[in-house]
Amino acid sequence: MSKVICSCKNVTKKDIKKSIENGATSFKEVKQETHLAKGCGKCKKKAKKIVTKALKKMKSK
């Protein structure tokens, strides 16, 4: 099972990866697509880190 990154919006690591695979190229775009960090905002820091990491990984492919 994929780890839930944002419990407000129930966004998992897998969801983040999927949105990047679907063409999201920034934290903002991932946010728009997954609704990541659109609740309490507590996950924002962590979420951003994960998105940045995932974006880098995708680019190096």
Ligand code: FES
């Ligand atoms: S845990 Fe992500 S907005 Fe609350």
